Amino acid sequence: MRWKKEKGKKGEADAAALFLAPSLAGLTVFLFVPFAQTVYRSFTDALGQHSVGWSNYRSVLKNSAFLLAASNTAKFLAVCVPCLLAVSLFLALCVRALRPGGKYLKTTFLLPMALPVASIVVLWKALFSQNGILNGLLAAAGAEPVDFMGTDAAFWVLILTYLWKNSGYDMILWLAGLDGIPDSLYEAAQVDGAGKGQMFVRITLPQLLPTLGLVAVLSLLNMFKVFREAYLVAGSYPHESIYLLQHLFNNWFLAMDLGRLSAAAILVALALLVIVLPLQSVLRGEDGA
Amino acid sequence: MKRNRVYLAVLLCLPALAVWGVLWFMGTGALMGPREVTDCLGPAFNSGAQSFAQWPLLPDAPTLEPLVRLLLDSPEFFVLFWNTCFQVFAQLAGQLLVGAPAAWAFSRLRFPGRRFLFGVYIVLMLLPFQVTMVPHYLVLDWLGLIDTPWSIIWPGVFSTFPVFIMAKGFDAVPRSMLEAASLDGAGYGRTFFYIGLPLGMPGILSALVLGFLEGWNAVEQPMTFLKNPSNWPLSLYLPQVAESELSLAMVSGLIALTPAVLIFLFGQKYLELGIQASGLKE
Structure with a gap:
């Protein structure tokens, strides 16, 4: 009996290897090997022929464009993640409060996620350009027109665009978290005479803590896709307040400065690793069973 | 109240x-x-x-004149539309063929190193394009795929995100059913095809809907790897057309938006499932 079981287990591992083989082979060719190569290239010159030690890293860290892009990206994360978390939690709570009619609102708030950036690029330009619709409204109201895309205001346009597009995603995550809170907790609190506000602070918020960590990690990583929106609102040469890492990477890529580009990519990966590794258990859960 | x-x-x-x-x-x-x-x-x-x-x-x-004109006599537009469709659907097909078996192994089979390997997949799925851009460029250049649609498709096929989502879907397949199948003499392959695929369908559809929206919206990858505009997808071309011909931009924007909105409306249930799965603990 015991022998049979062991044999079954061995077969299972073999089957798993077969099931995983195509995926692992692809990852080896398209990620593992070239990633090792990238690490190597970060220590060589632009053509990858001569070793240059740490000079690529030094040059990246001294480069003013890199510092601008990195600090803009960091600033963006610092402003946008909290905003996104708050807005999406608010939407989730409202959608739940309005059940069953809330499902239309839920669809509405999720929809921007599906709208292709490229399709709405005309609208964004029409809204935010110097002679655009918003400035027309401002002028009609007697206010001074704002140069949205040519000043620091671009940063806030980008933030709003990002919130507009991504709140729905986080809202769904919050809704799942809210659904996971047992009704019995609220019923018990009600029996004890707790008010709505009290229940929210004492039950809802603490129960949402695990969801918070998760939504934060996912939002943080999704934030790196904000380049799409930046490209949407401002093209390849935006105002310096929204000059992001991806803009810089594109420029260095066009210049085929692969040594520096590799070093910058490794630095970004390391920075992310430092932020995300402690939080990774959030995604995996404590126990894989 | x-x-x-x-x-x-x-x-x-x-x-x-x-x-x-x-x-x-x-x-x-x-x-x-x-x-x-x-x-x-x-x-x-x-x-x-x-x-x-x-x-x-x-x-x-x-x-309806601009719409009719775009649909009837702008062959260039159809080339772009086809480019997008080809790049997106080839990626989805690949993700299904490569990702579904891998997800099944992670979810329902036990083998040494499973937790570690799944952790690696999660880390890979979290890497932003800025980090994978150089590695992808190096390998695509080596394979001579730069400036072909395959430079978009292959990296997409081996994306680990769909594996993660599908694995969450397969988690719902009861183990007792697998044991019963194995007692009846079904091998691992049969179990996967006849039990795993049908029962794991919601997870697979979730991955496909999310993958579709991601591919349809791709900006960074084609911008980096496709130099020749005749290979561009709509998502790269539309921002360029905007200034020269506004009316054309409006109709082509609407046409580019329609498939995404349709998939969204019909697949919303799976989209929500997929988003939730990205947040579920293992």
Whole structure:
């Protein structure tokens, strides 16, 4: 009996290897090997022929464009993640409060996620350009027109665009978290005479803590896709307040400065690793069973 | 209580307007004649203009002419539309063929190193394009795939995100059923095809819907790896057309948006499942 079981287990591992083989082979060719190569290239010159030690890293860290892009990206994360978390939690709570009619609102708030950036690029330009619709409204109201895309205001346009597009995603995550809170907790609190506000602070918020960590990690990583929106609102040469890492990477890529580009990519990966590794258990859960 | 709900609903209409307004703009814009579009939006694209752009609630003289012209005599547009479709659907097919078996192994088979390997997949799925761009470039250049649609497709096929989502879906397949199948003499392959695939379908569809939206919206990858505009997908081409021909931009924007919105409406259930799965603990 015991022998049979062991044999079954061995077969299972073999089957798993077969099931995983195509995926692992692809990852080896398209990620593992070239990633090792990238690490190597970060220590060589632009053509990858001569070793240059740490000079690529030094040059990246001294480069003013890199510092601008990195600090803009960091600033963006610092402003946008909290905003996104708050807005999406608010939407989730409202959608739940309005059940069953809330499902239309839920669809509405999720929809921007599906709208292709490229399709709405005309609208964004029409809204935010110097002679655009918003400035027309401002002028009609007697206010001074704002140069949205040519000043620091671009940063806030980008933030709003990002919130507009991504709140729905986080809202769904919050809704799942809210659904996971047992009704019995609220019923018990009600029996004890707790008010709505009290229940929210004492039950809802603490129960949402695990969801918070998760939504934060996912939002943080999704934030790196904000380049799409930046490209949407401002093209390849935006105002310096929204000059992001991806803009810089594109420029260095066009210049085929692969040594520096590799070093910058490794630095970004390391920075992310430092932020995300402690939080990774959030995604995996404590126990894989 | 009832009144509070009404207030809340009215309050929520404000952010909702920001979504409906965009759809309204796309819809009405596609129904306008070229001259009306230029009259309305022209100033926004001409920094020397004295007036401001504005948008009417309804077009003055609704016409299907720009739409018909785009559909009937702009072969270049169809090339771009086809480029997008090919790049997206080839990626999805690959993700299904490569990802589903891998997800099945992670979810329902036990083997040494499973937890570690799954952790690696999660880390890979979290890497932003900025980090994978150079490795992808190096391998695509080595394989001579730069500037071909395959430079977009292959990295997409081996994306680990769909594996993660599908694995979450397969988690719902009861183990007792697998044991029963194995007692009946079904091998691992049969079990996967006849039990895993049908029962794991919601997870697979979730991965496909999310993958579709991601591929349809791709900007960074084609921008980096496709130099020749004849290989471009719509998502790269549309921002360029915007300034020269506004009316054309409006209709082609609407056409690019339609498949994504349709998939969204029909697949919303799976989209939500997929988003939730990205947040579920293992």
